[in-house]
Amino acid sequence: MTTIRFTDEDTAFFCTQLSLLLHAGVSTGDALALLAEEEKEDGLLAALAQKADLGSTLSDALKESGAFPAYLCGLVEVGEQTGRVEEALSSLAGYYEDRVRLRRRVRSAVLYPAVMLALMLVVIGVLLVKVLPVFDDVYASLGGRLTGVAGGLLALGRGLERAVPVLGGILLLLLLFGLGVAFLPSLRERLSLWWQERYGDKGVARQLNTARLAQALAMGMASGLPVEEAVDLSANLMEAGAKRRCQNCSRLLEEGRDLSEALRESSLLPPRQCRVLELGQRGGVGDRSMAKIAEDLAEEGEAALDALVSRVEPALVLVCSLLVGLILLSVMLPLMNIMAAIG
Secondary structure (H helix, E strand, O other): OOOOOOOHHHHHHHHHHHHHHHHOOOOHHHHHHHHHOOOOOOOHHHHHHHHHHOOOOHHHHHHHHOOOOHHHHHHHHHHHHHOOHHHHHHHHHHHHHHHHHHHHHHHHHHHHHHHHHHHHHHHHHHHHHHHHHHHHHHHHHOOOOOOHHHHHHHHHHHHHHHOHHHHHHHHHHHHHHHHHHHHOHHHHHHHHHHHHHHHOOOHHHHHHHHHHHHHHHHHHHHOOOOHHHHHHHHHOOOOHHHHHHHHHHHHHHHOOOOHHHHHHHOOOOOHHHHHHHHHHHHOOOHHHHHHHHHHHHHHHHHHHHHHHHHHHHHHHHHHHHHHHHHHHHHHHHHHHHHHHHHO
16 A cells, blocks of 8 residues: 555554554544544555544554554454454554664664764874874974884874875765665665674674564563464564574474473573573463563663673773874884983
8 A cells, every 4th residue: 555664663653642542442443543634645544544444454454554564463463353452552662662762772872982983083093194294394303203113103194194085085985875874775774684684693782682572572472472473473573683593483383392492492582581481381470471581681681782882982992092192102202312312
Protein backbone atom coordinates (compact mmCIF):
# COMPACT_ATOMS: atom_id res chain seq x y z
CA MET A 1 0.00 0.00 0.00
CA THR A 2 2.85 2.37 0.76
CA THR A 3 6.63 2.52 0.74
CA ILE A 4 6.73 4.60 3.94
CA ARG A 5 8.61 2.96 6.81
CA PHE A 6 8.00 4.01 10.38
CA THR A 7 11.11 4.79 12.39
CA ASP A 8 11.48 3.50 15.94
CA GLU A 9 10.46 6.95 17.22
CA ASP A 10 7.32 6.94 15.06
CA THR A 11 6.51 3.36 16.02
CA ALA A 12 6.83 4.07 19.76
CA PHE A 13 4.63 7.17 19.45
CA PHE A 14 2.03 5.29 17.38
CA CYS A 15 1.85 2.38 19.84
CA THR A 16 1.57 4.70 22.84
CA GLN A 17 -1.27 6.74 21.35
CA LEU A 18 -3.17 3.71 20.05
CA SER A 19 -2.82 1.92 23.39
CA LEU A 20 -4.21 4.92 25.28
CA LEU A 21 -7.19 5.23 22.92
CA LEU A 22 -7.99 1.53 23.17
CA HIS A 23 -7.73 1.75 26.96
CA ALA A 24 -10.30 4.56 26.84
CA GLY A 25 -12.75 2.23 25.07
CA VAL A 26 -12.38 3.68 21.56
CA SER A 27 -12.76 1.14 18.76
CA THR A 28 -9.74 0.33 16.59
CA GLY A 29 -11.14 2.05 13.50
CA ASP A 30 -12.13 5.20 15.40
CA ALA A 31 -8.75 5.27 17.19
CA LEU A 32 -6.89 5.08 13.89
CA ALA A 33 -9.16 7.78 12.45
CA LEU A 34 -8.38 10.07 15.39
CA LEU A 35 -4.66 9.49 14.89
CA ALA A 36 -5.07 10.14 11.17
CA GLU A 37 -6.32 13.66 11.91
CA GLU A 38 -2.77 14.63 12.88
CA GLU A 39 -1.35 13.09 9.72
CA LYS A 40 0.22 15.45 7.20
CA GLU A 41 0.18 14.10 3.64
CA ASP A 42 0.92 10.38 3.34
CA GLY A 43 -2.56 9.16 4.41
CA LEU A 44 -1.21 5.93 5.91
CA LEU A 45 -3.23 6.03 9.13
CA ALA A 46 -6.37 7.07 7.25
CA ALA A 47 -5.99 4.01 5.03
CA LEU A 48 -5.49 1.83 8.12
CA ALA A 49 -8.65 3.28 9.67
CA GLN A 50 -10.60 2.56 6.48
CA LYS A 51 -9.44 -1.07 6.45
CA ALA A 52 -10.39 -1.46 10.11
CA ASP A 53 -13.87 -0.06 9.42
CA LEU A 54 -14.27 -2.60 6.59
CA GLY A 55 -13.64 -5.45 9.03
CA SER A 56 -9.91 -6.03 8.70
CA THR A 57 -8.04 -6.83 11.90
CA LEU A 58 -5.41 -4.40 13.16
CA SER A 59 -2.59 -6.88 12.59
CA ASP A 60 -3.66 -7.55 9.00
CA ALA A 61 -3.92 -3.83 8.27
CA LEU A 62 -0.46 -3.22 9.74
CA LYS A 63 1.05 -6.06 7.71
CA GLU A 64 -0.53 -4.90 4.45
CA SER A 65 0.75 -1.37 4.95
CA GLY A 66 4.37 -2.53 4.92
CA ALA A 67 5.26 0.41 7.14
CA PHE A 68 5.66 -1.41 10.44
CA PRO A 69 8.23 -3.93 11.69
CA ALA A 70 7.34 -7.61 11.42
CA TYR A 71 7.85 -8.00 15.15
CA LEU A 72 5.18 -5.39 15.92
CA CYS A 73 2.71 -7.00 13.54
CA GLY A 74 3.35 -10.44 15.04
CA LEU A 75 2.83 -9.33 18.62
CA VAL A 76 -0.31 -7.38 17.75
CA GLU A 77 -1.68 -10.53 16.12
CA VAL A 78 -0.91 -12.53 19.25
CA GLY A 79 -2.59 -9.82 21.32
CA GLU A 80 -5.71 -10.12 19.17
CA GLN A 81 -5.77 -13.89 19.66
CA THR A 82 -5.40 -13.58 23.44
CA GLY A 83 -7.52 -10.45 23.90
CA ARG A 84 -4.53 -8.40 25.05
CA VAL A 85 -4.04 -5.92 22.20
CA GLU A 86 -3.82 -2.96 24.55
CA GLU A 87 -1.14 -4.66 26.68
CA ALA A 88 0.79 -5.70 23.59
CA LEU A 89 0.78 -2.14 22.22
CA SER A 90 1.87 -0.73 25.58
CA SER A 91 4.75 -3.21 25.77
CA LEU A 92 5.76 -2.44 22.19
CA ALA A 93 5.78 1.29 22.95
CA GLY A 94 8.16 0.75 25.86
CA TYR A 95 10.35 -1.55 23.79
CA TYR A 96 10.77 0.88 20.90
CA GLU A 97 11.33 3.78 23.30
CA ASP A 98 14.19 1.77 24.83
CA ARG A 99 15.60 1.17 21.35
CA VAL A 100 15.52 4.89 20.59
CA ARG A 101 17.19 5.76 23.89
CA LEU A 102 19.91 3.16 23.41
CA ARG A 103 20.59 4.26 19.84
CA ARG A 104 21.02 7.84 20.99
CA ARG A 105 23.47 6.76 23.67
CA VAL A 106 25.48 4.74 21.17
CA ARG A 107 25.52 7.65 18.72
CA SER A 108 26.69 10.01 21.45
CA ALA A 109 29.32 7.55 22.62
CA VAL A 110 30.77 7.28 19.10
CA LEU A 111 30.46 10.94 18.09
CA TYR A 112 32.18 12.56 21.07
CA PRO A 113 35.49 10.61 20.85
CA ALA A 114 35.52 11.05 17.06
CA VAL A 115 35.19 14.84 17.34
CA MET A 116 37.83 14.95 20.06
CA LEU A 117 40.24 12.89 17.95
CA ALA A 118 39.71 15.21 14.96
CA LEU A 119 40.42 18.31 17.07
CA MET A 120 43.57 16.74 18.50
CA LEU A 121 44.85 15.89 15.04
CA VAL A 122 44.23 19.50 13.96
CA VAL A 123 46.23 20.81 16.96
CA ILE A 124 49.13 18.48 16.25
CA GLY A 125 49.04 19.36 12.56
CA VAL A 126 49.23 23.10 13.34
CA LEU A 127 52.20 22.50 15.63
CA LEU A 128 54.04 20.53 12.96
CA VAL A 129 53.25 22.79 10.00
CA LYS A 130 53.21 26.29 11.56
CA VAL A 131 54.97 26.29 14.92
CA LEU A 132 58.05 24.15 14.26
CA PRO A 133 59.21 26.27 11.25
CA VAL A 134 59.21 29.31 13.57
CA PHE A 135 61.56 27.53 15.94
CA ASP A 136 63.68 26.45 12.99
CA ASP A 137 64.06 30.11 11.95
CA VAL A 138 65.08 31.00 15.51
CA TYR A 139 67.71 28.26 15.49
CA ALA A 140 68.98 29.45 12.09
CA SER A 141 69.39 33.02 13.40
CA LEU A 142 71.50 31.59 16.22
CA GLY A 143 73.66 29.59 13.84
CA GLY A 144 72.14 26.17 14.61
CA ARG A 145 69.48 23.84 13.25
CA LEU A 146 66.91 21.39 14.48
CA THR A 147 68.26 17.85 14.74
CA GLY A 148 67.19 14.53 16.18
CA VAL A 149 63.53 14.18 17.05
CA ALA A 150 62.84 17.87 16.36
CA GLY A 151 64.44 17.60 12.92
CA GLY A 152 62.38 14.56 12.09
CA LEU A 153 59.18 16.32 13.21
CA LEU A 154 60.13 19.38 11.16
CA ALA A 155 60.60 17.21 8.07
CA LEU A 156 57.24 15.58 8.78
CA GLY A 157 55.60 19.02 9.04
CA ARG A 158 57.12 20.16 5.74
CA GLY A 159 55.94 16.97 4.11
CA LEU A 160 52.42 17.59 5.43
CA GLU A 161 52.56 21.16 4.13
CA ARG A 162 53.50 19.94 0.64
CA ALA A 163 50.72 17.38 0.81
CA VAL A 164 48.05 19.94 1.75
CA PRO A 165 46.34 19.76 -1.69
CA VAL A 166 46.16 15.96 -1.47
CA LEU A 167 44.98 16.05 2.14
CA GLY A 168 42.40 18.69 1.21
CA GLY A 169 41.08 16.45 -1.55
CA ILE A 170 40.88 13.51 0.86
CA LEU A 171 39.04 15.63 3.43
CA LEU A 172 36.64 16.83 0.74
CA LEU A 173 35.90 13.24 -0.26
CA LEU A 174 35.36 12.29 3.37
CA LEU A 175 33.02 15.26 3.79
CA LEU A 176 31.04 14.27 0.70
CA PHE A 177 30.90 10.69 1.94
CA GLY A 178 29.64 11.88 5.33
CA LEU A 179 26.96 14.02 3.70
CA GLY A 180 25.95 11.08 1.54
CA VAL A 181 25.60 8.84 4.60
CA ALA A 182 23.60 11.53 6.39
CA PHE A 183 21.16 12.31 3.55
CA LEU A 184 20.97 9.06 1.53
CA PRO A 185 19.13 6.35 3.48
CA SER A 186 20.08 3.63 0.98
CA LEU A 187 23.80 4.35 1.36
CA ARG A 188 23.46 4.54 5.13
CA GLU A 189 21.63 1.22 5.18
CA ARG A 190 24.26 -0.53 3.04
CA LEU A 191 27.05 0.87 5.20
CA SER A 192 25.24 -0.22 8.35
CA LEU A 193 24.72 -3.73 6.97
CA TRP A 194 28.41 -3.97 6.03
CA TRP A 195 29.46 -2.88 9.51
CA GLN A 196 26.98 -5.14 11.27
CA GLU A 197 28.06 -8.13 9.20
CA ARG A 198 31.69 -7.75 10.30
CA TYR A 199 31.69 -6.04 13.67
CA GLY A 200 28.07 -5.82 14.81
CA ASP A 201 28.13 -8.84 17.13
CA LYS A 202 31.43 -8.40 18.96
CA GLY A 203 32.40 -6.85 22.26
CA VAL A 204 30.01 -4.20 23.59
CA ALA A 205 27.83 -4.49 20.46
CA ARG A 206 27.27 -8.17 21.27
CA GLN A 207 26.18 -7.28 24.82
CA LEU A 208 23.73 -4.71 23.49
CA ASN A 209 22.37 -7.20 20.94
CA THR A 210 21.88 -9.76 23.71
CA ALA A 211 20.00 -7.21 25.82
CA ARG A 212 17.74 -6.31 22.89
CA LEU A 213 17.03 -9.96 22.22
CA ALA A 214 16.16 -10.60 25.86
CA GLN A 215 13.77 -7.62 25.80
CA ALA A 216 12.08 -8.95 22.68
CA LEU A 217 11.77 -12.47 24.12
CA ALA A 218 10.38 -11.14 27.40
CA MET A 219 7.74 -9.13 25.56
CA GLY A 220 6.80 -12.09 23.37
CA MET A 221 6.52 -14.48 26.31
CA ALA A 222 4.47 -11.96 28.31
CA SER A 223 2.07 -11.65 25.35
CA GLY A 224 1.48 -15.40 25.32
CA LEU A 225 3.57 -16.06 22.23
CA PRO A 226 5.05 -19.60 21.94
CA VAL A 227 8.80 -19.53 22.55
CA GLU A 228 9.58 -20.81 19.06
CA GLU A 229 7.63 -17.98 17.45
CA ALA A 230 9.09 -15.48 19.94
CA VAL A 231 12.63 -16.46 18.91
CA ASP A 232 11.76 -16.34 15.20
CA LEU A 233 10.17 -12.90 15.50
CA SER A 234 13.07 -11.64 17.61
CA ALA A 235 15.46 -12.69 14.85
CA ASN A 236 13.86 -10.05 12.62
CA LEU A 237 15.13 -7.37 14.99
CA MET A 238 18.71 -8.60 15.05
CA GLU A 239 21.67 -7.92 12.78
CA ALA A 240 23.55 -10.61 10.86
CA GLY A 241 25.63 -12.13 13.67
CA ALA A 242 22.87 -12.09 16.27
CA LYS A 243 20.37 -13.35 13.69
CA ARG A 244 22.53 -16.44 13.11
CA ARG A 245 22.48 -17.10 16.85
CA CYS A 246 18.67 -16.84 16.79
CA GLN A 247 18.52 -19.31 13.91
CA ASN A 248 20.70 -21.76 15.84
CA CYS A 249 18.39 -21.40 18.85
CA SER A 250 15.32 -22.06 16.68
CA ARG A 251 16.96 -25.21 15.32
CA LEU A 252 17.68 -26.46 18.85
CA LEU A 253 14.09 -25.75 19.91
CA GLU A 254 12.81 -27.73 16.92
CA GLU A 255 14.97 -30.63 18.09
CA GLY A 256 13.08 -30.61 21.39
CA ARG A 257 15.57 -28.77 23.59
CA ASP A 258 14.36 -26.75 26.54
CA LEU A 259 14.32 -22.96 26.06
CA SER A 260 17.03 -22.25 28.62
CA GLU A 261 19.23 -25.00 27.17
CA ALA A 262 18.73 -23.78 23.60
CA LEU A 263 19.52 -20.20 24.61
CA ARG A 264 22.69 -21.30 26.36
CA GLU A 265 24.00 -23.56 23.57
CA SER A 266 23.30 -20.94 20.90
CA SER A 267 25.02 -18.24 23.02
CA LEU A 268 21.93 -16.05 22.93
CA LEU A 269 22.06 -15.61 26.71
CA PRO A 270 24.91 -16.01 29.22
CA PRO A 271 24.87 -19.25 31.26
CA ARG A 272 23.96 -17.45 34.49
CA GLN A 273 20.86 -15.87 32.95
CA CYS A 274 19.90 -19.21 31.38
CA ARG A 275 19.99 -20.77 34.84
CA VAL A 276 17.71 -18.00 36.18
CA LEU A 277 15.30 -18.62 33.30
CA GLU A 278 15.32 -22.36 33.94
CA LEU A 279 14.42 -21.85 37.60
CA GLY A 280 11.72 -19.36 36.62
CA GLN A 281 10.17 -21.83 34.18
CA ARG A 282 10.11 -24.51 36.83
CA GLY A 283 8.30 -22.11 39.11
CA GLY A 284 5.80 -21.10 36.42
CA VAL A 285 7.09 -17.53 36.13
CA GLY A 286 9.22 -17.85 33.00
CA ASP A 287 7.94 -14.59 31.48
CA ARG A 288 8.72 -12.63 34.64
CA SER A 289 12.16 -14.22 34.83
CA MET A 290 12.86 -13.24 31.24
CA ALA A 291 11.72 -9.68 31.95
CA LYS A 292 14.15 -9.49 34.88
CA ILE A 293 16.93 -10.96 32.73
CA ALA A 294 16.23 -8.37 30.02
CA GLU A 295 16.40 -5.55 32.57
CA ASP A 296 19.72 -6.82 34.00
CA LEU A 297 21.28 -7.34 30.57
CA ALA A 298 20.21 -3.85 29.45
CA GLU A 299 21.89 -2.34 32.51
CA GLU A 300 25.03 -4.40 31.91
CA GLY A 301 25.16 -3.38 28.25
CA GLU A 302 24.78 0.31 29.04
CA ALA A 303 27.40 0.02 31.79
CA ALA A 304 29.81 -1.62 29.34
CA LEU A 305 29.17 1.17 26.82
CA ASP A 306 29.81 3.84 29.45
CA ALA A 307 32.98 2.06 30.56
CA LEU A 308 34.25 1.95 26.98
CA VAL A 309 33.63 5.66 26.49
CA SER A 310 35.25 6.47 29.83
CA ARG A 311 38.40 4.65 28.69
CA VAL A 312 38.55 6.19 25.23
CA GLU A 313 38.39 9.83 26.31
CA PRO A 314 41.34 9.74 28.79
CA ALA A 315 43.39 7.69 26.31
CA LEU A 316 42.91 10.31 23.59
CA VAL A 317 43.79 13.14 25.97
CA LEU A 318 46.89 11.29 27.19
CA VAL A 319 48.15 10.51 23.68
CA CYS A 320 47.60 14.08 22.50
CA SER A 321 49.29 15.53 25.58
CA LEU A 322 52.31 13.28 25.12
CA LEU A 323 52.65 14.19 21.45
CA VAL A 324 52.33 17.92 22.09
CA GLY A 325 54.77 17.70 24.98
CA LEU A 326 57.25 15.74 22.84
CA ILE A 327 57.07 18.37 20.08
CA LEU A 328 57.61 21.29 22.43
CA LEU A 329 60.35 19.67 24.51
CA SER A 330 62.24 18.56 21.41
CA VAL A 331 62.67 22.21 20.38
CA MET A 332 62.67 24.01 23.72
CA LEU A 333 65.42 22.05 25.46
CA PRO A 334 68.08 22.65 22.77
CA LEU A 335 67.01 26.30 22.60
CA MET A 336 67.45 26.64 26.35
CA ASN A 337 70.94 25.18 26.08
CA ILE A 338 71.86 27.64 23.34
CA MET A 339 70.49 30.60 25.33
CA ALA A 340 72.42 29.44 28.39
CA ALA A 341 75.64 29.22 26.35
CA ILE A 342 75.09 32.70 24.95
CA GLY A 343 74.33 34.08 28.37
